[in-house]
Each structure stands twice: as structure tokens, then as C-alpha cells.
Amino acid sequence: xxxxCVVGGGGxxxxxxxxxLAELGHTVVGLDIDAARVDQLNQGDxxxxxxxxxxxxxxxxxxxxxxxxxxxxxxxxxxxxxxxCTGTPSLSDGEADLRQVRAAATSIGAxxxxxxSTIIVNKSTMPVGAAELVAGIVAEHAPQGASYxxxxxxxxxREGRVLHDILHPDRVVLGGDDPRxxxxxxxxxxxxxxxxxxxxxxxxxxIKYAANAFLATKISFINDIARLCERLGADVTIVAGGIGAxxxxxxxxxxxxIGFGGSCFPKDVGALTRMTEGAGLHPGLLRAxxxxxxxxxxxxxxxxxxxLGGLDGRIVALWGLAFKEGTDDLRESPxxxxxxxxxxxxxxxxxxxxxxxxxxxxxxPWVTLCDDLYETTRGADAVALCTPWPxxxxxxxxRVAALMRGDLFLDGRNxxxxxxxxxxxxxxxxxxxxxxxxxxxxxxxLVGG
Ligand code: UGA
Numbered sequence: 001x002x003x004x005c006v007v008g009g010g011g012x013x014x015x016x017x018x019x020x021l022a023e024l025g026h027t028v029v030g031l032d033i034d035a036a037r038v039d040q041l042n043q044g045d046x047x048x049x050x051x052x053x054x055x056x057x058x059x060x061x062x063x064x065x066x067x068x069x070x071x072x073x074x075x076x077x078x079x080x081x082x083x084x085c086t087g088t089p090s091l092s093d094g095e096a097d098l099r100q101v102r103a104a105a106t107s108i109g110a111x112x113x114x115x116x117s118t119i120i121v122n123k124s125t126m127p128v129g130a131a132e133l134v135a136g137i138v139a140e141h142a143p144q145g146a147s148y149x150x151x152x153x154x155x156x157x158r159e160g161r162v163l164h165d166i167l168h169p170d171r172v173v174l175g176g177d178d179p180r181x182x183x184x185x186x187x188x189x190x191x192x193x194x195x196x197x198x199x200x201x202x203x204x205x206x207i208k209y210a211a212n213a214f215l216a217t218k219i220s221f222i223n224d225i226a227r228l229c230e231r232l233g234a235d236v237t238i239v240a241g242g243i244g245a246x247x248x249x250x251x252x253x254x255x256x257x258i259g260f261g262g263s264c265f266p267k268d269v270g271a272l273t274r275m276t277e278g279a280g281l282h283p284g285l286l287r288a289x290x291x292x293x294x295x296x297x298x299x300x301x302x303x304x305x306x307x308l309g310g311l312d313g314r315i316v317a318l319w320g321l322a323f324k325e326g327t328d329d330l331r332e333s334p335x336x337x338x339x340x341x342x343x344x345x346x347x348x349x350x351x352x353x354x355x356x357x358x359x360x361x362x363x364x365p366w367v368t369l370c371d372d373l374y375e376t377t378r379g380a381d382a383v384a385l386c387t388p389w390p391x392x393x394x395x396x397x398x399r400v401a402a403l404m405r406g407d408l409f410l411d412g413r414n415x416x417x418x419x420x421x422x423x424x425x426x427x428x429x430x431x432x433x434x435x436x437x438x439x440x441x442x443x444x445x446l447v448g449g
Contacts, residue, residue: 001025001026001027002026002027002080002081002184002188003026003027003078003079003080003081004018004021004026004027004028004029004079004080004081004082004083004188005028005029005030005031005075005076005079005081005082005083006018006021006028006029006030006031006082006083006085007031007075007076007082007083007084007085007086007104007107007108008031008032008083008084008085008086008087008100008104008124009029009030009031009032009041009068009085010030010032010034010037010038010041010047010068011032011048011085011086011087012048012050012157012159012162012263013085013123013124013155013157013162014030014032014083014085014086014123015030015041015046015048015050015053015057016050016053016157016162016163016166017083017085017123017155017166018030018066018068019053019056019057019060019066019163020056020163020166020167021188022060022063022065022066023056023059023060023167024188024191025065026065026188027065028060028065028066028067029066029067029068029069029074029075029079030066030067030068030069031068031069031070031071031072031075031076032068032070033070034070035070038068038069038070041057041068042061042067042068044057044058044061049327049328049329049355050159050160050162050163051160051161051163051164051326052163052164053162053163056163072107072108072110072111073111075111076107076108076111076112076113076118077111077112077113077116078113079118080118080119080184081118081119081120081121081184081185081188082108082118082119082120082121083121083123084101084104084105084108084120084121084122084123084124084134085123085124086100086101086103086104086124087100087124088100088101088124088125088126088267088271089267090266090267090270090271093274094270094271094273094274095127095270095271095274096125096126096127096267096271096274098126098127098130098133101124101126101130101133101134102133102137105120105133105134105137105138105141106137106140106141107141108120108138109137109138109139109140109141109142109148110141110142110143112138112142112143112146112148113143113146114143114144114145114146115145115146116146116147117147117148117149118146118147118148119148119149119150119151119181119184119185120134120135120138120148120149120150120151121150121151121152121153121185122134122150122151122152122153122154122205123153123154123155125154125155125208125209125212125264125267125268125271126205127205127209127271127275128202128205128206128209128275129202129205130152130205131150131152131175131176131201131202131205132201134150135148135150138150149176149178149180149181150176150181150201151174151175151176151178151181151182151185152173152174152175152176152201152204152205153172153173153174153175153185153204154173154204154205154207154208155208156169156170156171156208156211159262159263159324159326159327159329160324160325160326160327161326167192168192168194169189169192169194170194170195171194171195171196171197172186172189172192172194172195172196172197173197173199173204173207173208174186174196174197174198174199174204175198175199175200175201175202175203175204175205176198176200176201176204177200177201182198186198208268209268209271209272209275210272212264212265212268212269212272213268213269213272213286213289215253215265216260216265216268216269216289216293217285217289218252218253218254219253219254219255219259219260219265219293220259220260220288220289220290220292220293220296221254222236222240222253222254222255222256222432223256223257223259223292223293223295223296223431223432224292225239225240225256225432226256226431226432227299227432228432229432229433229434230432230433230434231434232434233434234432234434235432235433235434236256236414236431236432236433237256237414237417237430237432237433239432240254240255240256255413255414256414256431256432257296257334257412257413257414257431258296258297258300258334258335258337258338258386258412258413258431259292259293259294259296259297259334260293260323260334261323261324261331261332261333261334261335261336261337262323262324262329262331262332262333263329263331263332265332266290266293266332267332269286269289269290270290272286273286273287273290294337296334296431297334297337297338297341298341300338300384300410300412300431301338301341301342301345303410303429304316304342304347304382304384304408304410305345307382307408307410307429308381308382308406308408310345310346311342311345311346311347312345312346312347313346313347313348314346314347314348314381314382314406315347315348315349315350315379315380315381315382315405316342316347316348316349316350316380316381316382316383316384317350317351317352317376317377317380317382317383317384317404318335318338318339318342318349318350318351318352318367318376318384318386319351319352319373319376319383319384319385319386319387319389319392320335320352320353320385320386320387320388320389320392321333321335321336321339321351321353321356321357321359321360321364321386321387322335322353322355322356322387322389323335323336323387324387324388325387325388325389325390326355327355327356328353328355328356328358328359329356329359330356330359330360330363333387334386334412335386335387335412336363336364338384338386338412339351339364339367342384343366343367348368349364349366349367349368350367350368350370350375350376350377350378350380351364351367351368351369351370351376352369352370352371352372352373352375352376353387353389354389354391357369357371373391373392373395374396374399374400374403377400377403377404378403378404379403379404379405380403380404380405380406381404381405381406381408382404382406382408382409382410383400383404383408383409383410383426384410384412385409385410385411385412385413385415385416386412386413387413388413388415392415392416393415393416397409397416397420397421397423397424397426398424398425400424400426401424401425401426404426407425407426407427408426408427408429409421409426409427409428409429410429410430411428411429411430411431412431413431414430414431414432414433416428417430418430418433
């Protein structure tokens with residue numbers, strides 16, 4: 001079993017890896033510079049909303065395989081492998097901000113043990129060339145006699161499914177030029193049974209950005225088709241089902257709606273755009289992906305404005321604030337963008353979210369937040385469903401209709417579909433549903449709703 005240190009061990013990615021590697025039997029120290037967070041974690045209290053995390057955290061703390069510290073001297077010297085999982089937020093021009101990575105690499109270098117060899121695993125999403133950057137910083141600060149190698153190992157975790165995705169990866173990507181270091185890191189992953197792709201640093205780094213950009217492109221593609229569906233009288237859910245049935249296209253990430261958000265897609269597409277420009281190339285496709293995404297939220301608000309005869313003074317029940325279901329994360333949330341645009345146009349917002357209300361109280365103090373979904377609809381002119389939480393599919397829509405003063409139901413995620421909403425006497429407006437065709441039975445069953 002390996003002695004691992006996870007730097008950035010209090011964040012989404014770092015905490016996930018710290019806990020999961022301990023679960024696999026390794027001895028893990030999670031390092032975070034936030035001492036209060038470290039205390040909280042050592043008491044078994046997870047600062048992050050993730051399925052299965054509290055239980056796995058508690059179990060591995062109790063087993064003695066996992067502990068947290070804010071002190072590099074207490075974590076790095078004895079580690080065989082150091083995972084670098086600090087954040088890489090966006091600068092205002094889209095470029096990745098590497099300050100946390102630089103600071104972490106400096107401290108890792110300074111605390112490497114002399115006479116020992118340590119592997120540093122770059123997990124953070126970093127622009128192409130980051131492995132050389134990290135290696136250079138570590139070299140500058142490492143004591144004499146310490147040897148080290150850097151391995152690039154991008155992560156493909158989805159928020160809300162972090163532990164699942166770590167323990168059941170579809171592939172593991174390892175980039176590096178030191179075959180022994182790559183083999184040591186590969187051995188950590190072998191028990192998970194996923195294919196391991198070994199490559200050079202730069203290809204590994206680009207795989208991460210290209211994967212996120214491709215998924216974001218799928219979403220913007222279908223949102224562009226949704227726009228066309230509205231004009232031409234077609235239904236985008238049927239079109240998505242029809243194209244997704246081709247295995248070369250695949251059905252996933254073709255849900256039209258108010259667009260993508262979160263801490264990854266907007267940031268990574270922005271950073272890839274900057275990288276493309278920096279390489280002297282024109283990032284036409286990537287720019288279009290971001291533009292279509294922003295437009296998806298604007299169009300939703302404009303639609304609400306038109307259908308309500310103006311948003312000024314209207315009461316809108318906002319269902320869902322998190323950037324997607326299964327998380328309390330509001331970062332770059334399309335729902336938040338919609339809330340802000342509606343508020344600017346004078347709407348009064350009453351919002352519900354099963355997990356994100358505490359974060360929303362800080363971020364959106366001007367929105368009335370309701371623990372109870374039905375409370376949002378009392379006297380509302382419209383419901384705007386922005387995050388597809390399963391709870392909303394189970395809502396009693398007759399009760400909703402009775403509580404509202406208007407009858408408009410805007411489904412920003414094509415989540416409920418027209419049938420249950422119209423059966424409750426409400427007016428349904430989805431995304432890209434320009435027609436109500438007589439559904440072909442085969443396709444209808446492919447797409448549901
Ligand atoms: C994404 C990737 O899916 C992960 O593989 C990657 O590791 C991660 O970013 C990262 O770079 O760390 P995540 O941000 O958790 O994961 O969220 P997704 O589940 O991919 O959803 C992103 C956004 O796209 C959400 O706002 C979601 O509502 C939206 N979306 C997704 C759509 O609008 N339509 C779809 O068909 C699918």
C-alpha cells in the first residue's frame with residue numbers, strides 16, 4: 001500500500017481522491033491550507049455536498065488510514081505520491097489562474113525529503129505545458145538529494161458523482177516521461193479495472209480540455225438545433241432521440257435547455273479558447289459554444305418576458321438554483337444567470353432548491369428562498385424550472401396550478417414534458433419544442449416524455 005498526500009485535499013477533487021484512495025487501502029494525508037476546513041474534516045464533517053462522502057470519510061478516519069493537515073511538513077516528506085489538486089479558476093480574460101498551483105508546487109518542492117524519490121501527480125486541470133511548469137517550480141525549491149517526477153493525470157469527475165467516478169472510471173489517462181513513475185501511478189489505478197492510456201504530458205493535459213469542450217459542444221449544438229426547432233415547428237427532444245440513436249453520436253449530453261454551467265465547462269472552454277488564441281489559431285468553434293450557451297439563458301428570459309407581457313412586477317417561481325441536480329454548487333449556474341436577468345427586468349422571484357438554499361442565501365439575497373416547493377408557487381404568474389431535480393418530476397402539479405395566479409410553466413430543461421403539466425391545466429413551454437407532432441411511437445419511447 002502506498003503513502004499518499006493529496007494537496008488541495010479539502011476541495012471537490014482533492015477530498016474525493018483522499019477519501020477514495022484511503023478506501024482502497026492506502027495511507028492518505030489530505031492537505032489543505034484552510035485550517036478551519038482541516039479541523040472540520042478531521043472531525044468527520046464534510047464541507048462538500050457529495051453522495052456517499054460523509055460515510056466514506058468517517059469510515060476511513062476511523063480506520064486510521066486517513067487524516068488531514070494544514071502543514072506541508074506534516075504531509076509531504078513521508079509521501080511516496082503527492083496528488084496536486086488545487087483549483088485553477090478563470091482570470092477575467094478566460095485564462096487559467098495558476099497562482100494556487102504555483103504556491104502548492106513551491107511548498108511541495110520545499111518539503112520533499114532528501115535521499116527519497118517522490119512522484120507528483122498533476123490532477124488539477126491545467127493548461128498545456130503545466131507539467132513542465134510544476135517540475136520547474138519544484139526543482140527550484142527542492143532540497144539537495146531529493147528526486148521527483150511529475151505525472152499528468154487529468155480527472156473526469158462529475159460533481160455529485162465524484163466518488164462513483166473515481167472508483168469506476170471509464171479510462172485513466174497518464175502522461176509523463178518517466179516510465180517508472182508512470183508505472184507506479186498506474187499501479188494505484190489497476191484495481192479499478194479501467195483501461196489506462198499512457199502518453200506524453202501535453203497530450204494528457206489536452207485530453208482533459210478537449211473532453212470538456214466536446215461535451216460542452218454537444219450541449220451547445222443541441223441548443224442551436226433547439227432554436228431552429230422553435231422556428232421550423234419541430235421538437236428538439238425528438239430530434240435528439242433520433243440523432244442520438246446513432247452510436248457514432250450517442251444520446252448523452254443532448255438535452256436542450258438553459259445551457260451548461262458549473263465550475264468546469266465554462267472555465268475550461270474559456271481556457272481552451274485562450275490556449276488556441278495563444279497558439280496563433282482562431283477558436284471559432286469554441287467561441288460559438290460559449291456564445292450559444294449565454295444565448296440559451298437570455299432566450300429563456302426573453303421568452304418569459306414575452307409570454308407574461310413583461311416581467312416587471314411578475315412573480316416567478318424558480319425551481320432549482322444549483323448548476324445541475326445532485327449538487328449545492330451555484331458556480332456559473334444557468335439558473336443564477338436567469339434569476340439575475342429576470343430580477344433586472346423587475347420580476348419578483350421565489351426560489352426553491354433541495355440542496356443549494358444555504359449558498360443561495362449568500363449569492364442571491366434579493367430572492368425569496370423557500371424550503372417548501374409549493375410555497376414558491378403561491379400567487380406566482382409563472383413557474384420557471386431551471387434545474388432538473390428528481391423532486392420536481394414528483395411535484396403535485398394540480399396543487400401547483402391551484403396555488404398560482406397565472407398558468408405559465410416554463411420548463412428550462414425539458415424535464416417534465418408537456419403532458420403532466422397540461423393535464424394539470426397549466427400552459428407548458430419547453431425549449432425547442434416548436435411543434436406538438438403526432439409522435440412516432442418508436443422515437444417517442446426513445447426520448448420519453
Ligand atoms: C464536467 C464533466 O462532465 C466531467 O467529466 C469533468 O471531470 C468535470 O466537468 C470537470 O472538469 O471537473 P460537471 O461540471 O460536474 O462535470 O457537470 P456535468 O454533469 O458535465 O454538467 C455540466 C453542465 O451541463 C450542467 O449545468 C448540466 O445541467 C449541463 N448539461 C448537461 C446540459 O445542459 N445538457 C446536457 O445534455 C448535459
